[in-house]
Amino acid sequence: MEVYLDNNATTMVDPKVYEEMKPFFCDIYGNPNSLHKFGAGTHPKMVEALDFLYEGINAADEDDIIITGNATESNNTVIKGIWVDKILNGDKNHIITSEVEHPAITAACKFLETQGVKVTYLPVNEEGILEASLVRDAITEETALVTIMWANNETGKIFPIKEIGLICKTTGVAFHSDATQAIGKFPVDVQECNLDYISFSAHKFHGPKGVGGLYVKKGSEVTPLLHGGEQMGGNRAGTVDVASMVGMGWAMHLATSTMALAYEKNHVSKLRDKLEAAILELPETIVIGGKENRTPNTTLISIRGVEGESMLWDLNQNGIGASTGSACASEDLEANPVMNAFGSDSELAHTGVRFSLSRFNTEEQIDYAIKVVQGAVKRLRGLSSSYAYAPESHKSAL
Numbered sequence: 001m002e003v004y005l006d007n008n009a010t011t012m013v014d015p016k017v018y019e020e021m022k023p024f025f026c027d028i029y030g031n032p033n034s035l036h037k038f039g040a041g042t043h044p045k046m047v048e049a050l051d052f053l054y055e056g057i058n059a060a061d062e063d064d065i066i067i068t069g070n071a072t073e074s075n076n077t078v079i080k081g082i083w084v085d086k087i088l089n090g091d092k093n094h095i096i097t098s099e100v101e102h103p104a105i106t107a108a109c110k111f112l113e114t115q116g117v118k119v120t121y122l123p124v125n126e127e128g129i130l131e132a133s134l135v136r137d138a139i140t141e142e143t144a145l146v147t148i149m150w151a152n153n154e155t156g157k158i159f160p161i162k163e164i165g166l167i168c169k170t171t172g173v174a175f176h177s178d179a180t181q182a183i184g185k186f187p188v189d190v191q192e193c194n195l196d197y198i199s200f201s202a203h204k205f206h207g208p209k210g211v212g213g214l215y216v217k218k219g220s221e222v223t224p225l226l227h228g229g230e231q232m233g234g235n236r237a238g239t240v241d242v243a244s245m246v247g248m249g250w251a252m253h254l255a256t257s258t259m260a261l262a263y264e265k266n267h268v269s270k271l272r273d274k275l276e277a278a279i280l281e282l283p284e285t286i287v288i289g290g291k292e293n294r295t296p297n298t299t300l301i302s303i304r305g306v307e308g309e310s311m312l313w314d315l316n317q318n319g320i321g322a323s324t325g326s327a328c329a330s331e332d333l334e335a336n337p338v339m340n341a342f343g344s345d346s347e348l349a350h351t352g353v354r355f356s357l358s359r360f361n362t363e364e365q366i367d368y369a370i371k372v373v374q375g376a377v378k379r380l381r382g383l384s385s386s387y388a389y390a391p392e393s394h395k396s397a398l
């Protein structure tokens with residue numbers, strides 16, 4: 001049996017999304033910017049896709065949604081656009097973010113630091129949550145942008161974006177959230193949260209890889225990252241991947257419907273809870289950050305005495321796909337930075353395994369995964385020269 005449990009890394013394209021994308025390869029293939037019918041033929045479904053995207057995040061008609069290549073590009077567009085507009089050409093020189101952002105935020109901020117920009121990386125508490133009061137205390141007259149992820153890709157922890165949005169609104173600081181792990185998992189409402197920008201990637205909610213979005217509230221426009229043609233009103237040059245844009249719109253529509261979100265909250269979270277509970281029956285296992293305030297599909301579990309990579313190998317041999325943390329760091333055998341941010345000890349930071357489910361997982365798959373995981377833990381602990389069952393040491397290490 002093959003069981004895919006790494007949906008925070010990427011998801012399968014929903015077959016309905018794939019059907020909607022098909023015509024734009026060999027039938028309706030004109031350039032959307034061409035004036036002839038081959039180009040104009042792409043417009044109706046592109047407009048429909050944009051309508052779905054606006055509806056999915058509750059964007060106002062006057063706001064903008066720029067089609068990008070992925071969330072990484074969207075994150076870079078905001079951070080570097082703010083740098084150009086408010087720091088290089090303005091009187092600001094400070095950005096606030098968190099210690100547990102995705103590298104697409106952290107690396108962009110680190111680059112700005114090499115250019116003389118001050119960046120504050122706010123810590124998370126023992127539950128892996130960033131407290132909104134820390135944002136308020138960090139804001140100064142020089143602050144150009146607050147950028148805080150909506151949900152963490154490794155722990156699933158959901159951050160207080162509505163509270164932070166109110167703080168940014170009252171202090172007049174631009175507010176961005178990396179919503180990559182939020183869309184399709186719980187309601188995302190950019191107006192309710194007073195957001196100026198959000199980033200997202202279609203392949204996180206059963207759309208195609210290589211296409212993403214950047215929401216820009218009216219009046220918060222920033223200098224583009226890419227210059228060239230007049231696509232996206234000059235905000236993102238380059239011929240639009242029509243098939244992927246249509247796919248992303250349909251994926252958003254299917255993932256954010258009331259029924260879909262209810263399914264995530266009820267069915268998917270119950271499968272996650274069943275898998276998690278079975279693993280926690282094993283001694284010296286713990287959910288990193290605890291079970292509260294998480295996306296419904298994610299669990300990051302530390303299994304003392306079992307290296308994350310060894311577990312992944314064992315799972316893979318049995319047809320199960322999971323990860324030790326974010327896929328983009330999976331080649332890096334360093335301790336998991338998110339777990340380090342929690343203050344967990346180094347040994348523990350190497351023992352995290354992330355399981356992230358989707359609406360396409362079944363109870364039969366989870367029952368199979370439970371058997372494989374329990375067997376792998378027993379086998380790997382038996383092979384470990386350093387592991388000896390010590391019931392109290394594990395709990396105190398976090």
Ligand SMILES: Cc1ncc(COP(=O)(O)O)c(CN[C@@H](CS)C(=O)O)c1O
Nearest residue numbers: 009070071072102153180201326327328
């Ligand atoms: C919060 C967050 N922000 C940005 C990205 C980047 O998405 P791209 O489509 O690759 O640009 C990701 C992708 N996180 C994957 C791959 S590293 C994970 O395994 O956790 C993310 O989770």
